[in-house]
Amino acid sequence: MTSDVATRTPGSRRDSVDGSRGRAALRGLLRWETALAGVLIATLIFGSSTSSTFLSSTNLFYIGLNMGEIAIMALPLTLIIITGEIDLSVASMLGLSGTVMGVLFSHGWPVWLAMVAALVVGALGGTLNGVLVAKLGLPSIAVTIGTLTLFRGIAEILLAPRTITGFPPSLTKIGVAPVPGTQVAYSAAIFLILAVVAGVVLHAAPLGRALVAIGLQREAAQFAGIRVNRIKFWLFVLSGVMCAFAGILFTLKNASVSYDAGTGLELNVVAIVLFGGVSIFGGRGTVVGVVLSVAIVGCLQQALTQRNVQPEVQNIILGVLLLISVVIPNGGEAIRRIRDRARRRA
Amino acid sequence: MSTAVITPTPTARPRRLESLLRARELGIALAIIVVFGLTTLNNHAFAHAASIQQLLTGAALIALLGVGETMVIVTRNVDLSVGSVVGLSAYIVGDLFKHHHQMPVVAGFAVAIGLGAAIGAINGLVTTVARVPSLVVTLAMLYIVRGIDGVIVNGKTIDPASIPQAFITFGYRSLVGIPWLAIIVAVVVAAAGYAMRSFRWGRDLYAIGSNPDAAALAGIPSGRRVFTAFLVSGALAGLAGALFLAIHAQVDVTGGIGYELSVIAAVVVGGVAIFGGAALGALLLNTINQALVATKISSFWNEAIAGALLLAAIAFDRWLSLRVARNLRSAEGAHRDL
Numbered sequence: 001m002t003s004d005v006a007t008r009t010p011g012s013r014r015d016s017v018d019g020s021r022g023r024a025a026l027r028g029l030l031r032w033e034t035a036l037a038g039v040l041i042a043t044l045i046f047g048s049s050t051s052s053t054f055l056s057s058t059n060l061f062y063i064g065l066n067m068g069e070i071a072i073m074a075l076p077l078t079l080i081i082i083t084g085e086i087d088l089s090v091a092s093m094l095g096l097s098g099t100v101m102g103v104l105f106s107h108g109w110p111v112w113l114a115m116v117a118a119l120v121v122g123a124l125g126g127t128l129n130g131v132l133v134a135k136l137g138l139p140s141i142a143v144t145i146g147t148l149t150l151f152r153g154i155a156e157i158l159l160a161p162r163t164i165t166g167f168p169p170s171l172t173k174i175g176v177a178p179v180p181g182t183q184v185a186y187s188a189a190i191f192l193i194l195a196v197v198a199g200v201v202l203h204a205a206p207l208g209r210a211l212v213a214i215g216l217q218r219e220a221a222q223f224a225g226i227r228v229n230r231i232k233f234w235l236f237v238l239s240g241v242m243c244a245f246a247g248i249l250f251t252l253k254n255a256s257v258s259y260d261a262g263t264g265l266e267l268n269v270v271a272i273v274l275f276g277g278v279s280i281f282g283g284r285g286t287v288v289g290v291v292l293s294v295a296i297v298g299c300l301q302q303a304l305t306q307r308n309v310q311p312e313v314q315n316i317i318l319g320v321l322l323l324i325s326v327v328i329p330n331g332g333e334a335i336r337r338i339r340d341r342a343r344r345r346a
Numbered sequence: 347m348s349t350a351v352i353t354p355t356p357t358a359r360p361r362r363l364e365s366l367l368r369a370r371e372l373g374i375a376l377a378i379i380v381v382f383g384l385t386t387l388n389n390h391a392f393a394h395a396a397s398i399q400q401l402l403t404g405a406a407l408i409a410l411l412g413v414g415e416t417m418v419i420v421t422r423n424v425d426l427s428v429g430s431v432v433g434l435s436a437y438i439v440g441d442l443f444k445h446h447h448q449m450p451v452v453a454g455f456a457v458a459i460g461l462g463a464a465i466g467a468i469n470g471l472v473t474t475v476a477r478v479p480s481l482v483v484t485l486a487m488l489y490i491v492r493g494i495d496g497v498i499v500n501g502k503t504i505d506p507a508s509i510p511q512a513f514i515t516f517g518y519r520s521l522v523g524i525p526w527l528a529i530i531v532a533v534v535v536a537a538a539g540y541a542m543r544s545f546r547w548g549r550d551l552y553a554i555g556s557n558p559d560a561a562a563l564a565g566i567p568s569g570r571r572v573f574t575a576f577l578v579s580g581a582l583a584g585l586a587g588a589l590f591l592a593i594h595a596q597v598d599v600t601g602g603i604g605y606e607l608s609v610i611a612a613v614v615v616g617g618v619a620i621f622g623g624a625a626l627g628a629l630l631l632n633t634i635n636q637a638l639v640a641t642k643i644s645s646f647w648n649e650a651i652a653g654a655l656l657l658a659a660i661a662f663d664r665w666l667s668l669r670v671a672r673n674l675r676s677a678e679g680a681h682r683d684l
Contacts, residue, residue, distance in 0.1 A: 312496025
């Protein structure tokens with residue numbers, strides 16, 4: 001039954017869940033992650049044909065460096081979208097956290113204390129989102145567009161128009177050096193560890209099943225004894241803390257921070273999660289898909305940049321990928337519907 | 347996840363709600379007057395005609411985009427592509443004028459509206475035919491249209507010299523002291539408001555948003571109506587692009603970036619359920635923006651205030667709908683007692 005519930009496609013939301021449909025959906029789901037793996041291999045082949053050093057460890061280090069923070073923010077967002085909500089304030093929280101850390105550091109705070117303060121701000125921001133969405137029941141898309149503006153605005157008040165630099169080189173070296181003994185960027189390594197944790201929680205723990213249940217049928221989940229609002233509240237707090245953490249990494253990587261750090265990244269994060277096969281309606285999605293999606297986008301960007309493809313064209317490619325990723329799962333049903341209508345007319 | 351930003355109010359609403367909604371309109375108008383008054387006390391130049399014209403001009407584009415966005419949001423959808431459409435339309439019209447200097451001004455507007463409508467049609471078709479959430483479709487279109495814009499612009503800028511004077515005058519000329527822009531926007535808001543209130547398809551949009559299943563059972567062609575809403579939103583974004591070019595007399599690849607969030611903010615602050623709310627919301631946000639400049643309070647406060655207002659508006663809407671629901675329930679109870 002659980003696998004049935006977990007693998008329902010958004011198209012089947014209003015239909016009853018019977019065994020054959022569940023199996024068909026399972027096949028569809030397998031196909032989606034398989035398709036992503038195929039796309040990743042194609043991207044790697046494309047990249048290798050671009051330059052013989054594409055699969056070199058240096059190149060992979062840079063791909064990890066580029067994607068690390070976005071990828072870390074994508075994990076809590078994956079869980080949030082699976083419960084049927086959304087958090088658009090992630091990139092503003094990244095900027096606010098970096099700003100708080102920079103401002104306190106410039107006031108003479110020890111850098112580690114400034115980092116802790118940034119994490120606390122992340123928790124507070126997440127709490128605000130959580131209270132408004134889970135306690136007051138406001139629509140998360142509207143709330144987080146509001147906090148997107150609010151968080152960025154507070155960062156602007158605190159720091160604009162200055163830029164803070166001068167962080168200890170022992171910390172900022174994470175922007176130029178990999179984890180000792182490997183060729184993996186720090187943020188990428190942290191992402192991989194967190195992804196394993198998220199994967200275990202989502203796919204092998206009762207909490208994960210609760211998240212999927214909330215996304216599929218909120219009321220049913222409530223009646224089944226799942227504390228829907230409490231879980232949603234803590235997910236938003238988690239998202240705030242993780243985005244603040246990403247903000248610290250982002251600041252250290254650049255060895256500087258201004259209030260507009262990471263402006264507009266929220267759309268990239270959402271695009272990556274959705275391309276990873278997480279349904280915007282909630283109730284469907286895997287961590288594996290999101291990890292593959294991160295890898296595809298990172299490798300593709302690197303390969304296109306090495307081919308001197310303009311960033312504008314890269315934007316078009318990202319947009320088309322996103323569109324394809326939602327149209328294809330629904331495409332079969334749409335064609336069937338159109339054929340039915342034509343038949344009825346005839 | 348439903349992409350509705352705010353639950354639209356049902357078509358048949360009790361008189362009490364009607365009056366509360368009017369209170370909302372009045373409240374925003376009052377807020378504008380209070381901000382305006384306080385700022386004028388601090389800086390007398392704020393009440394000068396030129397300054398007021400600037401207030402109206404600055405709010406015009408967002409208000410115009412808000413009209414289309416309202417139609418889309420009322421149906422529980424959202425259009426994130428408007429900012430990119432503004433940028434693309436502004437540049438293409440500018441480029442046409444640059445290469446065909448004799449092109450009539452009307453043709454410029456026609457191209458802009460046609461281009462926007464075409465993109466809106468794609469949004470509407472993908473959303474309704476493939477039944478894909480509009481949040482994702484229009485997010486993808488935001489990237490795609492901005493990307494196409496970047497390829498076409500290719501680092502160039504349209505400068506004032508390549509745009510006919512007759513076109514630029516739309517940006518600053520005024521009729522008996524009221525900027526042309528504000529008049530155009532007021533006409534569009536009034537026309538759309540009338541259509542939403544009195545035309546069948548306008549009422550249908552509310553019905554679809556209130557209860558999609560009930561709307562389908564009532565025989566409303568939901569797909570066609572939602573498509574129309576996206577078409578209108580796209581066409582208005584195209585028009586806004588042409589006006590953007592007229593106001594600024596130049597455009598590069600950054601034109602219209604981030605407008606989508608300002609528009610949604612204006613729509614939500616104004617209250618989705620009342621028509622014309624978006625225009626009031628845009629005017630309030632722009633008045634605060636200009637007031638911060640005029641009072642020499644750092645304009646860095648602007649974004650935070652806008653965010654706080656947005657959250658307050660969302661919470662207020664929720665309170666309103668809870669109150670209405672309670673009133674409806676108690677009214678039913680009264681009936682049963684009789």
